[in-house]
Amino acid sequence: MLEVNSLTKRFSGLVAVDQASLSVAKGSITGLIGPNGAGKTTLFAMVAGFLNPDGGSVRYDGRDITQLAPHVRARAGIARTFQIVQPFEGLNVQENIAVGAYLHTADANEAMRQAAEIARRVGLGADLAKASSDLTVAGRKRLEVARALATKPKLLLLDEVLAGLNPSEIRDVLPLVRDIRDQGVTILMIEHIMQAVMNLCDKVYVLSQGRMIAEGEPRAVCEDPHVIEAYLGHGAAERLRAEQAHA
Amino acid sequence: MYSPQIVVEALLNGLMLGAIYALIALGLTLIYGVLHIVNFAHGALLTVAMFMVWLACARYGLDPYLAILFVAPVMFALGYVLQRFIIGPASHGKDNGILLVTLGLSIIIENALLAAFQSDTRTITTDYSFRVVELGPLLLSFPRVIGFGVTIATTLLLWLVLHQTDIGKAIRAVAKEKLGASLVGISVPHVYAMTFAIGCACLAVAAGLLMPSFYVSPKTGAAFVLVAFTIVVLGGMGSIPGALIGGLLIGVVEAASSLFLGDSLGQIGIFLIFIVTLLVRPTGLFGARA
Amino acid sequence: MTRPRLTTLAIIVVALAVVPFLGLSGALLNLMIFMMIIALAAQGWNILGGYAGLSSFGHAAFFGAGAYAMAVLQTRFGVNAWIALVIGIALGALVGAFIGFLSFRSGLKGSYFALITLAFAEVARILANSWNFTGGAAGILLKLQTGLPYLQFADRRYFLLVALGFVAIGLVVSWWLEHSRFGAYLVALRENEQAAQALGVDVFAVKMKAIAISGALTAAAGCLYAQNYLFIDANVAFGSWISIEALFAAIVGGSGTVLGPLLGAIVLLGLGDLTKSVSGGIPGMDLLVFGIILVLSVAFSPNGLVMLMKSLGLRAPAKAKEA
Numbered sequence: 001m002l003e004v005n006s007l008t009k010r011f012s013g014l015v016a017v018d019q020a021s022l023s024v025a026k027g028s029i030t031g032l033i034g035p036n037g038a039g040k041t042t043l044f045a046m047v048a049g050f051l052n053p054d055g056g057s058v059r060y061d062g063r064d065i066t067q068l069a070p071h072v073r074a075r076a077g078i079a080r081t082f083q084i085v086q087p088f089e090g091l092n093v094q095e096n097i098a099v100g101a102y103l104h105t106a107d108a109n110e111a112m113r114q115a116a117e118i119a120r121r122v123g124l125g126a127d128l129a130k131a132s133s134d135l136t137v138a139g140r141k142r143l144e145v146a147r148a149l150a151t152k153p154k155l156l157l158l159d160e161v162l163a164g165l166n167p168s169e170i171r172d173v174l175p176l177v178r179d180i181r182d183q184g185v186t187i188l189m190i191e192h193i194m195q196a197v198m199n200l201c202d203k204v205y206v207l208s209q210g211r212m213i214a215e216g217e218p219r220a221v222c223e224d225p226h227v228i229e230a231y232l233g234h235g236a237a238e239r240l241r242a243e244q245a246h247a
Numbered sequence: 248m249y250s251p252q253i254v255v256e257a258l259l260n261g262l263m264l265g266a267i268y269a270l271i272a273l274g275l276t277l278i279y280g281v282l283h284i285v286n287f288a289h290g291a292l293l294t295v296a297m298f299m300v301w302l303a304c305a306r307y308g309l310d311p312y313l314a315i316l317f318v319a320p321v322m323f324a325l326g327y328v329l330q331r332f333i334i335g336p337a338s339h340g341k342d343n344g345i346l347l348v349t350l351g352l353s354i355i356i357e358n359a360l361l362a363a364f365q366s367d368t369r370t371i372t373t374d375y376s377f378r379v380v381e382l383g384p385l386l387l388s389f390p391r392v393i394g395f396g397v398t399i400a401t402t403l404l405l406w407l408v409l410h411q412t413d414i415g416k417a418i419r420a421v422a423k424e425k426l427g428a429s430l431v432g433i434s435v436p437h438v439y440a441m442t443f444a445i446g447c448a449c450l451a452v453a454a455g456l457l458m459p460s461f462y463v464s465p466k467t468g469a470a471f472v473l474v475a476f477t478i479v480v481l482g483g484m485g486s487i488p489g490a491l492i493g494g495l496l497i498g499v500v501e502a503a504s505s506l507f508l509g510d511s512l513g514q515i516g517i518f519l520i521f522i523v524t525l526l527v528r529p530t531g532l533f534g535a536r537a
Numbered sequence: 538m539t540r541p542r543l544t545t546l547a548i549i550v551v552a553l554a555v556v557p558f559l560g561l562s563g564a565l566l567n568l569m570i571f572m573m574i575i576a577l578a579a580q581g582w583n584i585l586g587g588y589a590g591l592s593s594f595g596h597a598a599f600f601g602a603g604a605y606a607m608a609v610l611q612t613r614f615g616v617n618a619w620i621a622l623v624i625g626i627a628l629g630a631l632v633g634a635f636i637g638f639l640s641f642r643s644g645l646k647g648s649y650f651a652l653i654t655l656a657f658a659e660v661a662r663i664l665a666n667s668w669n670f671t672g673g674a675a676g677i678l679l680k681l682q683t684g685l686p687y688l689q690f691a692d693r694r695y696f697l698l699v700a701l702g703f704v705a706i707g708l709v710v711s712w713w714l715e716h717s718r719f720g721a722y723l724v725a726l727r728e729n730e731q732a733a734q735a736l737g738v739d740v741f742a743v744k745m746k747a748i749a750i751s752g753a754l755t756a757a758a759g760c761l762y763a764q765n766y767l768f769i770d771a772n773v774a775f776g777s778w779i780s781i782e783a784l785f786a787a788i789v790g791g792s793g794t795v796l797g798p799l800l801g802a803i804v805l806l807g808l809g810d811l812t813k814s815v816s817g818g819i820p821g822m823d824l825l826v827f828g829i830i831l832v833l834s835v836a837f838s839p840n841g842l843v844m845l846m847k848s849l850g851l852r853a854p855a856k857a858k859e860a
């Protein structure tokens with residue numbers, strides 16, 4: 001469904017993403033993990049069309065979309081959420097979601113109806129008339145997801161939708177993500193919370209300092225010494241193994 | 248066609264008028280660089296300063312250059328009060344709010360002056376208003392030569408203030424990292440107001456330099472406002488050397504285009520530069536990338 | 538959000554239409570006509586500055602395009618007034634598209650957009666002032682010919698009705714914005730351009746449509762101005778006064794609301810007229826008052842009079858519009 005081939009992005013000297021490749025199978029939940037500043041969000045931005053890559057290509061549904069504008073990609077079925085939530089502050093929850101729904105209908109009543117329905121699905125059913133600025137952190141994350149869902153995407157890019165939520169909120173959102181996939185939406189998600197990654201993902205990619213350093217089953221990837229070192233620093237894998245041997 | 252001497256003279260005089268433009272733009276770009284706001288009232292504040300200089304000369308018989316010494320502190324105080332107690336609080340820190348509040352202020356000032364002084368243009372004559380300086384075969388306007396010199400001196404002074412004094416360092420700290428500066432105990436509203444005040448004091452100097460060879464009416468500043476913005480955008484919003492070079496450049500362009508196109512069409516050259524710069528290179532010739 | 542019903546709008550328009558027939562003095566009638574012209578210009582400004590959040594400081598460019606089209610077409614080419622009106626409005630949309638194409642392609646917004654629109658209007662003013670075709674600095678005098686085909690009326694109440702008709706169109710356009718996808722997209726890009734793009738909004742195309750509609754409405758105001766006063770010059774048609782009054786009326790009344798521009802125009806010009814008569818001929822007093830009102834309204838009622846009245850009046854519980 002999605003093929004990312006050696007994407008590269010430089011920010012004046014800093015190589016934020018360095019020839020990273022990944023592929024997402026249709027109907028899967030694929031994870032993208034990596035330490036802070038690894039370049040995950042930058043990679044997402046290139047997939048969704050918000051940043052122009054300095055090299056490499058993005059293929060979606062069999063065609064090259066590297067040069068397409070973000071709104072064209074959205075119309076082709078790619079929706080993203082923002083790590084730093086970006087609600088339309090002046091609009092209430094229902095109106096926020098309706099902006100997404102308008103992608104497939106020009107009718108205002110229909111868009112508002114769909115928005116209400118999606119709000120219920122993500123658990124915002126009681127907050128339809130709330131100003132988006134009055135939502136809690138968890139509420140805003142749900143709103144991000146709801147707006148993206150309203151565009152009826154085929155591929156959903158979720159950027160840390162669980163960050164900042166407490167454990168019980170996370171437990172509420174996990175089934176939602178799985179439910180979205182079960183409705184036929186392919187998902188690529190950035191996540192720091194390993195419990196969620198283990199729980200949800202069919203396949204995981206690990207990005208570190210812009211490079212893709214590992215891929216595979218979640219469990220296997222987590223035991224990969226390269227990955228442990230990327231997260232915990234040089235020599236960490238050695239120490240961990242030694243500790244486990246002692247235990 | 249004009250003789251080369253006339254053209255060179257016109258361009259040199261333009262260059263020196265450009266220096267005064269640069270001084271006006273200097274305050275604007277400083278305010279933008281630190282407060283990140285477009286001060287739409289800058290032109291109207293220039294008019295205020297020019298009226299003060301005019302009053303000092305016409306009523307109290309002061310020399311316009313000497314008047315700068317009195318007008319600058321008054322403008323400084325006015326700038327401080329305006330930013331600290333009106334622009335800052337009224338705009339709620341929103342860009343659009345600032346744009347509208349400063350626009351509102353410019354209209355208030357312009358029309359208050361109109362109510363007080365009517366729309367007549369006023370001039371002051373000094374015995375050097377029309378004196379010329381001979382530079383080899385070239386004749387240069389004396390007030391403009393003075394203007395050029397004082398502008399360079401003021402720019403250097405500003406640079407020293409920004410780099411050598413405590414308030415200058417605070418200003419640069421706030422410009423770079425507002426949050427960080429406030430965390431180490433710098434009062435951001437105070438620094439904002441001081442910056443605005445310095446920008447207004449620059450206007451007082453510009454007013455003193457302009458008056459011997461120019462006139463003032465309540466609308467005078469409005470004519471300068473787009474010129475000043477052009478310079479600021481051309482030089483890169485927030486860049487002080489950019490404002491200096493941009494000002495000189497615009498002075499020359501204006502001189503050339505009014506020489507060849509006539510006075511009224513000559514203004515168009517400036518606006519077109521403004522439009523093209525905004526469209527093609529909004530960071531200006533010297534500005535860092537936004 | 539405040540969303541008046543169509544019936545409310547109809548009642549307001551009918552009430553305004555009845556007023557002149559209740560025996561208004563000539564001066565008040567003239568003031569009312571002027572209010573409608575400014576209201577229309579402000580409605581145009583509001584589409585772009587209010588709903589789309591792109592504050593223009595140069596709506597004079599559109600106003601002047603309409604005014605000059607009206608004057609030049611009639612005096613130089615003998616075009617019928619109504620046809621000139623239509624062409625003037627179209628020209629306003631075209632000028633909007635031109636300025637929009639250049640500015641939006643370069644991604645200008647905020648203060649940059651405000652400044653560039655101002656510069657465009659100034660260029661237009663200087664050109665109109667020095668070009669013989671547009672009458673140069675002397676301006677253009679339109680011929681006095683009363684009768685419906687000439688869009689001039691011996692009884693000026695009928696001209697007021699025409700102006701009011703346009704304001705009604707402006708109200709309906711704004712009302713439609715608040716009930717349509719296009720309007721939702723405008724507000725979305727005002728609030729967050731990136732998020733709008735992520736949801737499939739073609740930001741450039743939406744802005745282009747907005748500036749064209751905005752230009753057309755304000756140009757219509759310019760057309761009516763020329764036809765009402767029968768004289769224009771560059772400073773009247775392209776002068777910054779009209780950019781400022783359009784913006785003031787919309788913001789003071791309530792930017793991004795249906796009734797804001799109309800309310801703002803009536804209140805501002807009413808107060809301005811009052812100030813003029815109280816201050817007795819001191820120049821600039823009305824504009825001084827405008828400036829103070831603008832600063833006060835940004836400071837204390839950033840959402841305009843419409844919202845102020847709403848929050849002072851019955852505070853209806855917000856309810857979601859579920860279908």
Ligand SMILES: Nc1ncnc2c1ncn2[C@@H]1O[C@H](COP(=O)(O)OP(=O)(O)OP(=O)(O)O)[C@@H](O)[C@H]1O
Pocket residue numbers: 011014016034035036037038039040041042043083
């Ligand atoms: N617009 C930008 N300009 C300059 N540098 C940037 C820009 N955006 C990101 N960076 C830098 O690129 C690197 C990668 O950032 P990115 O946000 O993609 O990381 P991330 O993996 O999403 O991190 P996190 O887990 O903290 O969200 C960082 O060093 C960041 O500072």
Ligand SMILES: [Mg+2]
Pocket residue numbers: 040041042083
């Ligand atoms: Mg990130």
